[in-house]
Amino acid sequence: MAEFSQGSFTAGAPPSKYPHRSLLERYGLRATRQRLGLARLLFSKGNRHVTADTLASEANALKMPASLATVYNVLNLFAQVGIVRGLAIEGTKTVFDTNTSDHSHFFFEDTGEIADIPLAGMKFADDVMPPEGYEIVKVDVVFRLRRKTSTNV
Amino acid sequence: MAEFSQGSFTAGAPPSKYPHRSLLERYGLRATRQRLGLARLLFSKGNRHVTADTLASEANALKMPASLATVYNVLNLFAQVGIVRGLAIEGTKTVFDTNTSDHSHFFFEDTGEIADIPLAGMKFADDVMPPEGYEIVKVDVVFRLRRKTSTNV
DNA sequence: TTACATGCAAACTGTTTGCAAATAT
DNA sequence: ATATTTGCAAACAGTTTGCATGTAA
Numbered sequence: 001m002a003e004f005s006q007g008s009f010t011a012g013a014p015p016s017k018y019p020h021r022s023l024l025e026r027y028g029l030r031a032t033r034q035r036l037g038l039a040r041l042l043f044s045k046g047n048r049h050v051t052a053d054t055l056a057s058e059a060n061a062l063k064m065p066a067s068l069a070t071v072y073n074v075l076n077l078f079a080q081v082g083i084v085r086g087l088a089i090e091g092t093k094t095v096f097d098t099n100t101s102d103h104s105h106f107f108f109e110d111t112g113e114i115a116d117i118p119l120a121g122m123k124f125a126d127d128v129m130p131p132e133g134y135e136i137v138k139v140d141v142v143f144r145l146r147r148k149t150s151t152n153v
Numbered sequence: 154m155a156e157f158s159q160g161s162f163t164a165g166a167p168p169s170k171y172p173h174r175s176l177l178e179r180y181g182l183r184a185t186r187q188r189l190g191l192a193r194l195l196f197s198k199g200n201r202h203v204t205a206d207t208l209a210s211e212a213n214a215l216k217m218p219a220s221l222a223t224v225y226n227v228l229n230l231f232a233q234v235g236i237v238r239g240l241a242i243e244g245t246k247t248v249f250d251t252n253t254s255d256h257s258h259f260f261f262e263d264t265g266e267i268a269d270i271p272l273a274g275m276k277f278a279d280d281v282m283p284p285e286g287y288e289i290v291k292v293d294v295v296f297r298l299r300r301k302t303s304t305n306v
Numbered sequence: 307t308t309a310c311a312t313g314c315a316a317a318c319t320g321t322t323t324g325c326a327a328a329t330a331t
Numbered sequence: 332a333t334a335t336t337t338g339c340a341a342a343c344a345g346t347t348t349g350c351a352t353g354t355a356a
Contacts, residue, residue: 030331034337052321067337067338069339070336072322073336076322088241094320104281115284117281119280124294128257128270128272130259130296131298134299135298136298137262137298139294140295141292144290145288146287146290147286183310183311183355185310186355219313220313222346222347223311225347229347245320245344246345246346307356308355308356309355311352312353312354314350316347317348317349318345322343324341326338327336327339330334
Protein backbone atom coordinates (compact mmCIF):
# COMPACT_ATOMS: atom_id res chain seq x y z
CA MET A 1 0.00 0.00 0.00
CA ALA A 2 2.96 2.30 -0.10
CA GLU A 3 3.88 2.49 -3.74
CA PHE A 4 2.50 5.95 -3.96
CA SER A 5 2.85 7.45 -0.53
CA GLN A 6 2.54 11.12 -0.91
CA GLY A 7 1.69 13.93 1.39
CA SER A 8 3.73 13.90 4.54
CA PHE A 9 7.28 15.05 4.16
CA THR A 10 9.49 15.29 7.18
CA ALA A 11 12.38 17.46 6.21
CA GLY A 12 13.33 19.67 3.29
CA ALA A 13 10.68 18.31 0.91
CA PRO A 14 12.67 16.67 -1.88
CA PRO A 15 12.16 18.96 -4.83
CA SER A 16 12.55 16.42 -7.62
CA LYS A 17 10.09 13.88 -6.32
CA TYR A 18 7.07 15.55 -7.93
CA PRO A 19 8.18 16.66 -11.35
CA HIS A 20 4.60 17.28 -12.41
CA ARG A 21 3.85 19.79 -9.72
CA SER A 22 5.64 22.43 -11.74
CA LEU A 23 3.73 21.37 -14.84
CA LEU A 24 0.45 22.02 -13.08
CA GLU A 25 1.62 25.29 -11.63
CA ARG A 26 2.76 26.43 -15.02
CA TYR A 27 -0.85 26.18 -16.13
CA GLY A 28 -2.21 27.78 -13.01
CA LEU A 29 -3.73 24.53 -11.79
CA ARG A 30 -3.77 23.61 -8.14
CA ALA A 31 -1.52 20.66 -7.47
CA THR A 32 -3.87 18.15 -5.91
CA ARG A 33 -3.06 14.56 -5.16
CA GLN A 34 -5.09 13.11 -8.02
CA ARG A 35 -3.93 15.64 -10.59
CA LEU A 36 -0.34 14.88 -9.72
CA GLY A 37 -1.01 11.16 -9.87
CA LEU A 38 -2.82 11.33 -13.19
CA ALA A 39 -0.19 13.65 -14.65
CA ARG A 40 2.44 11.16 -13.62
CA LEU A 41 0.59 8.35 -15.36
CA LEU A 42 0.09 10.44 -18.43
CA PHE A 43 3.58 11.84 -18.80
CA SER A 44 6.00 9.33 -17.34
CA LYS A 45 6.19 6.93 -20.21
CA GLY A 46 6.09 8.66 -23.57
CA ASN A 47 3.07 9.65 -25.57
CA ARG A 48 -0.15 7.95 -24.64
CA HIS A 49 -3.73 7.62 -25.78
CA VAL A 50 -6.07 7.07 -22.88
CA THR A 51 -9.77 7.17 -22.17
CA ALA A 52 -11.22 8.28 -18.87
CA ASP A 53 -11.88 4.77 -17.70
CA THR A 54 -8.62 3.21 -18.81
CA LEU A 55 -6.81 5.94 -16.91
CA ALA A 56 -9.05 5.53 -13.89
CA SER A 57 -8.50 1.79 -13.67
CA GLU A 58 -4.81 2.24 -14.16
CA ALA A 59 -4.72 4.73 -11.32
CA ASN A 60 -6.77 2.50 -9.07
CA ALA A 61 -4.59 -0.51 -9.87
CA LEU A 62 -1.60 1.50 -8.72
CA LYS A 63 -3.31 2.47 -5.50
CA MET A 64 -3.68 6.05 -6.61
CA PRO A 65 -7.41 6.18 -6.23
CA ALA A 66 -9.29 8.78 -8.22
CA SER A 67 -12.96 8.52 -8.91
CA LEU A 68 -14.11 8.26 -12.47
CA ALA A 69 -15.79 11.64 -12.18
CA THR A 70 -12.54 13.18 -11.08
CA VAL A 71 -10.65 11.55 -13.91
CA TYR A 72 -13.13 13.08 -16.30
CA ASN A 73 -12.77 16.44 -14.62
CA VAL A 74 -9.01 16.28 -14.72
CA LEU A 75 -8.77 15.10 -18.31
CA ASN A 76 -11.22 17.76 -19.44
CA LEU A 77 -9.31 20.36 -17.51
CA PHE A 78 -5.99 19.24 -18.95
CA ALA A 79 -7.49 19.29 -22.43
CA GLN A 80 -8.88 22.75 -21.82
CA VAL A 81 -5.54 24.23 -20.89
CA GLY A 82 -3.72 22.29 -23.56
CA ILE A 83 -1.78 19.73 -21.54
CA VAL A 84 -3.49 16.96 -23.47
CA ARG A 85 -5.64 16.88 -26.55
CA GLY A 86 -9.02 15.23 -27.02
CA LEU A 87 -9.66 13.11 -30.07
CA ALA A 88 -13.01 12.11 -31.53
CA ILE A 89 -12.09 9.12 -33.58
CA GLU A 90 -14.52 6.36 -32.83
CA GLY A 91 -17.63 8.32 -32.03
CA THR A 92 -18.10 6.70 -28.64
CA LYS A 93 -15.41 7.19 -26.03
CA THR A 94 -13.28 10.29 -26.12
CA VAL A 95 -9.58 9.54 -26.36
CA PHE A 96 -7.06 11.87 -24.81
CA ASP A 97 -3.68 12.17 -26.46
CA THR A 98 -0.67 13.37 -24.49
CA ASN A 99 0.99 14.44 -27.70
CA THR A 100 -0.26 17.94 -28.36
CA SER A 101 1.95 18.65 -31.34
CA ASP A 102 0.54 18.67 -34.86
CA HIS A 103 0.48 15.06 -35.94
CA SER A 104 -1.82 12.48 -37.50
CA HIS A 105 -3.21 9.12 -36.41
CA PHE A 106 -3.56 5.56 -37.45
CA PHE A 107 -6.76 3.93 -36.31
CA PHE A 108 -6.71 0.14 -36.26
CA GLU A 109 -10.26 -0.87 -37.04
CA ASP A 110 -9.78 -4.38 -35.73
CA THR A 111 -8.41 -3.52 -32.30
CA GLY A 112 -9.59 0.05 -31.84
CA GLU A 113 -6.02 1.13 -31.13
CA ILE A 114 -4.65 4.50 -32.04
CA ALA A 115 -1.09 5.35 -33.01
CA ASP A 116 0.63 8.62 -33.76
CA ILE A 117 2.08 9.44 -37.14
CA PRO A 118 4.57 12.30 -37.48
CA LEU A 119 2.64 13.94 -40.27
CA ALA A 120 1.49 17.49 -39.66
CA GLY A 121 -2.14 17.98 -40.59
CA MET A 122 -1.64 21.69 -41.05
CA LYS A 123 0.41 21.03 -44.12
CA PHE A 124 -2.84 20.11 -45.84
CA ALA A 125 -4.35 23.45 -45.00
CA ASP A 126 -2.58 24.85 -48.04
CA ASP A 127 -4.80 22.78 -50.30
CA VAL A 128 -7.93 24.31 -48.85
CA MET A 129 -9.47 27.76 -48.74
CA PRO A 130 -11.33 28.36 -45.50
CA PRO A 131 -14.76 30.01 -45.74
CA GLU A 132 -14.85 33.77 -45.45
CA GLY A 133 -14.44 34.92 -41.87
CA TYR A 134 -13.08 31.61 -40.64
CA GLU A 135 -9.60 30.30 -40.09
CA ILE A 136 -8.37 26.73 -39.91
CA VAL A 137 -7.27 26.09 -36.36
CA LYS A 138 -6.60 22.38 -36.51
CA VAL A 139 -6.59 19.59 -39.04
CA ASP A 140 -7.43 16.12 -37.87
CA VAL A 141 -6.20 13.36 -40.13
CA VAL A 142 -7.02 9.77 -39.37
CA PHE A 143 -5.82 6.88 -41.50
CA ARG A 144 -8.17 3.98 -40.91
CA LEU A 145 -6.43 0.63 -41.16
CA ARG A 146 -7.78 -2.80 -41.88
CA ARG A 147 -5.84 -6.03 -41.72
CA LYS A 148 -4.76 -6.88 -45.23
CA THR A 149 -6.68 -9.83 -46.61
CA SER A 150 -4.30 -12.46 -47.91
CA THR A 151 -6.65 -13.28 -50.77
CA ASN A 152 -6.63 -9.67 -51.78
CA VAL A 153 -3.10 -9.45 -53.20
CA MET B 154 -49.30 19.66 -45.34
CA ALA B 155 -49.71 17.09 -48.03
CA GLU B 156 -46.29 17.12 -49.49
CA PHE B 157 -45.77 13.50 -48.69
CA SER B 158 -48.99 11.64 -49.15
CA GLN B 159 -48.07 8.04 -49.51
CA GLY B 160 -49.79 4.78 -49.09
CA SER B 161 -53.05 4.46 -50.93
CA PHE B 162 -52.87 4.21 -54.66
CA THR B 163 -55.95 3.71 -56.67
CA ALA B 164 -54.90 2.44 -60.06
CA GLY B 165 -51.77 1.08 -61.73
CA ALA B 166 -49.30 2.29 -59.10
CA PRO B 167 -47.23 4.95 -60.91
CA PRO B 168 -43.81 3.44 -61.34
CA SER B 169 -41.73 6.61 -61.09
CA LYS B 170 -43.27 7.90 -57.89
CA TYR B 171 -40.81 5.99 -55.70
CA PRO B 172 -37.41 6.48 -57.20
CA HIS B 173 -35.78 5.20 -54.05
CA ARG B 174 -37.43 1.84 -54.16
CA SER B 175 -34.92 0.74 -56.76
CA LEU B 176 -32.10 2.10 -54.61
CA LEU B 177 -33.15 -0.08 -51.73
CA GLU B 178 -33.64 -3.12 -53.92
CA ARG B 179 -30.22 -2.62 -55.41
CA TYR B 180 -28.82 -3.16 -51.94
CA GLY B 181 -31.09 -6.05 -51.15
CA LEU B 182 -33.10 -4.07 -48.63
CA ARG B 183 -36.80 -4.49 -48.23
CA ALA B 184 -38.66 -1.38 -49.39
CA THR B 185 -40.62 -0.42 -46.32
CA ARG B 186 -42.56 2.76 -45.84
CA GLN B 187 -40.07 4.36 -43.49
CA ARG B 188 -37.00 3.33 -45.44
CA LEU B 189 -38.48 4.86 -48.57
CA GLY B 190 -39.43 8.00 -46.69
CA LEU B 191 -36.04 8.41 -45.07
CA ALA B 192 -34.25 7.66 -48.33
CA ARG B 193 -36.30 10.35 -49.97
CA LEU B 194 -35.35 12.85 -47.30
CA LEU B 195 -31.72 11.88 -47.57
CA PHE B 196 -31.37 11.88 -51.31
CA SER B 197 -33.83 14.34 -52.73
CA LYS B 198 -31.92 17.51 -52.13
CA GLY B 199 -28.19 17.09 -52.65
CA ASN B 200 -25.64 15.96 -50.15
CA ARG B 201 -26.66 16.13 -46.55
CA HIS B 202 -25.26 15.68 -43.07
CA VAL B 203 -27.87 14.42 -40.66
CA THR B 204 -28.05 12.93 -37.21
CA ALA B 205 -30.64 10.38 -36.19
CA ASP B 206 -32.76 12.90 -34.37
CA THR B 207 -32.62 15.68 -36.94
CA LEU B 208 -33.74 13.18 -39.53
CA ALA B 209 -36.45 11.82 -37.25
CA SER B 210 -37.89 15.25 -36.49
CA GLU B 211 -37.75 16.17 -40.12
CA ALA B 212 -39.65 13.03 -41.01
CA ASN B 213 -42.23 13.61 -38.32
CA ALA B 214 -42.68 17.22 -39.34
CA LEU B 215 -43.48 16.01 -42.83
CA LYS B 216 -46.02 13.52 -41.52
CA MET B 217 -43.77 10.60 -42.39
CA PRO B 218 -43.67 9.18 -38.94
CA ALA B 219 -40.74 6.95 -38.07
CA SER B 220 -39.73 6.23 -34.54
CA LEU B 221 -36.30 7.31 -33.39
CA ALA B 222 -35.29 3.69 -32.95
CA THR B 223 -36.26 2.97 -36.52
CA VAL B 224 -34.34 5.98 -37.78
CA TYR B 225 -31.29 4.64 -35.98
CA ASN B 226 -31.86 1.22 -37.44
CA VAL B 227 -32.29 2.56 -40.93
CA LEU B 228 -29.30 4.90 -40.79
CA ASN B 229 -27.09 2.17 -39.38
CA LEU B 230 -28.34 -0.19 -42.03
CA PHE B 231 -27.73 2.33 -44.78
CA ALA B 232 -24.25 2.99 -43.43
CA GLN B 233 -23.56 -0.72 -43.28
CA VAL B 234 -24.40 -1.31 -46.90
CA GLY B 235 -22.71 1.90 -47.99
CA ILE B 236 -25.66 4.10 -48.96
CA VAL B 237 -24.50 6.68 -46.43
CA ARG B 238 -21.36 7.12 -44.41
CA GLY B 239 -21.02 7.67 -40.68
CA LEU B 240 -18.73 10.40 -39.42
CA ALA B 241 -17.21 10.67 -35.96
CA ILE B 242 -16.37 14.33 -35.79
CA GLU B 243 -17.66 15.72 -32.55
CA GLY B 244 -17.48 12.69 -30.32
CA THR B 245 -21.12 12.95 -29.33
CA LYS B 246 -23.77 12.47 -31.97
CA THR B 247 -22.94 10.41 -34.99
CA VAL B 248 -23.38 12.31 -38.22
CA PHE B 249 -24.41 10.52 -41.37
CA ASP B 250 -23.17 11.88 -44.67
CA THR B 251 -25.02 11.11 -47.87
CA ASN B 252 -21.87 11.78 -49.82
CA THR B 253 -19.99 8.50 -49.85
CA SER B 254 -17.25 9.59 -52.19
CA ASP B 255 -13.76 10.33 -50.93
CA HIS B 256 -13.87 13.88 -49.66
CA SER B 257 -12.93 15.97 -46.64
CA HIS B 258 -14.85 18.12 -44.18
CA PHE B 259 -14.96 21.52 -42.63
CA PHE B 260 -16.13 21.54 -39.05
CA PHE B 261 -17.39 24.90 -37.80
CA GLU B 262 -16.53 24.93 -34.13
CA ASP B 263 -18.95 27.75 -33.35
CA THR B 264 -22.05 26.23 -34.90
CA GLY B 265 -21.20 22.55 -35.02
CA GLU B 266 -21.99 22.49 -38.72
CA ILE B 267 -20.23 20.25 -41.18
CA ALA B 268 -19.51 20.98 -44.82
CA ASP B 269 -17.99 18.89 -47.56
CA ILE B 270 -14.73 19.77 -49.25
CA PRO B 271 -13.84 18.15 -52.56
CA LEU B 272 -10.43 17.03 -51.34
CA ALA B 273 -9.73 13.32 -51.47
CA GLY B 274 -8.22 12.05 -48.26
CA MET B 275 -6.70 9.08 -50.00
CA LYS B 276 -4.27 11.38 -51.76
CA PHE B 277 -2.53 11.76 -48.40
CA ALA B 278 -2.08 8.02 -48.11
CA ASP B 279 1.00 8.39 -50.29
CA ASP B 280 2.74 10.30 -47.52
CA VAL B 281 2.27 7.46 -45.10
CA MET B 282 3.49 3.87 -44.84
CA PRO B 283 0.87 1.65 -43.23
CA PRO B 284 2.06 -0.82 -40.60
CA GLU B 285 2.98 -4.29 -41.81
CA GLY B 286 -0.08 -6.38 -42.50
CA TYR B 287 -2.47 -3.44 -42.65
CA GLU B 288 -3.84 -1.38 -45.46
CA ILE B 289 -5.32 2.10 -45.39
CA VAL B 290 -9.00 1.80 -46.15
CA LYS B 291 -10.11 5.35 -45.50
CA VAL B 292 -8.62 8.68 -44.60
CA ASP B 293 -10.71 11.09 -42.61
CA VAL B 294 -9.62 14.69 -42.86
CA VAL B 295 -11.37 17.34 -40.85
CA PHE B 296 -10.45 21.03 -41.01
CA ARG B 297 -11.62 22.63 -37.80
CA LEU B 298 -12.67 26.23 -38.28
CA ARG B 299 -12.89 29.09 -35.85
CA ARG B 300 -14.33 32.48 -36.57
CA LYS B 301 -11.46 34.80 -37.35
CA THR B 302 -10.86 37.27 -34.52
CA SER B 303 -10.75 40.81 -35.89
CA THR B 304 -8.00 41.77 -33.43
CA ASN B 305 -5.97 38.84 -34.64
CA VAL B 306 -4.98 40.21 -38.05
C1' DT C 307 -48.03 -16.90 -44.86
C1' DT C 308 -44.03 -15.94 -43.09
C1' DA C 309 -39.93 -13.75 -42.40
C1' DC C 310 -38.64 -9.27 -41.59
C1' DA C 311 -39.38 -4.31 -39.95
C1' DT C 312 -41.37 -1.23 -36.72
C1' DG C 313 -42.48 1.05 -32.29
C1' DC C 314 -42.27 1.45 -27.70
C1' DA C 315 -40.08 1.33 -23.42
C1' DA C 316 -36.50 -0.24 -20.96
C1' DA C 317 -31.55 -1.07 -20.90
C1' DC C 318 -27.16 0.56 -21.72
C1' DT C 319 -22.74 3.39 -22.31
C1' DG C 320 -20.22 7.40 -21.85
C1' DT C 321 -20.21 11.69 -19.62
C1' DT C 322 -21.74 15.57 -16.62
C1' DT C 323 -23.54 17.60 -12.45
C1' DG C 324 -25.17 18.77 -7.48
C1' DC C 325 -23.84 18.74 -3.17
C1' DA C 326 -21.51 17.41 1.14
C1' DA C 327 -16.95 16.23 2.79
C1' DA C 328 -12.00 16.77 2.10
C1' DT C 329 -8.00 19.51 0.98
C1' DA C 330 -4.53 23.01 -1.03
C1' DT C 331 -3.04 27.47 -0.47
C1' DA D 332 -9.72 30.52 6.60
C1' DT D 333 -11.44 29.99 2.37
C1' DA D 334 -11.94 28.86 -2.12
C1' DT D 335 -11.24 24.83 -4.81
C1' DT D 336 -11.40 19.91 -5.60
C1' DT D 337 -13.04 15.46 -4.74
C1' DG D 338 -16.33 11.55 -4.54
C1' DC D 339 -20.55 9.70 -4.79
C1' DA D 340 -24.87 9.01 -6.74
C1' DA D 341 -28.14 10.71 -9.52
C1' DA D 342 -29.01 12.97 -13.93
C1' DC D 343 -28.18 13.09 -18.57
C1' DA D 344 -27.47 12.30 -23.82
C1' DG D 345 -27.04 9.24 -27.41
C1' DT D 346 -27.75 4.78 -28.87
C1' DT D 347 -29.16 -0.12 -28.72
C1' DT D 348 -32.21 -3.92 -27.68
C1' DG D 349 -36.33 -7.17 -26.47
C1' DC D 350 -40.56 -8.17 -27.65
C1' DA D 351 -45.27 -7.66 -29.27
C1' DT D 352 -47.50 -5.79 -33.31
C1' DG D 353 -47.55 -4.55 -38.11
C1' DT D 354 -46.28 -5.24 -42.89
C1' DA D 355 -43.80 -6.50 -47.44
C1' DA D 356 -42.95 -10.26 -50.16
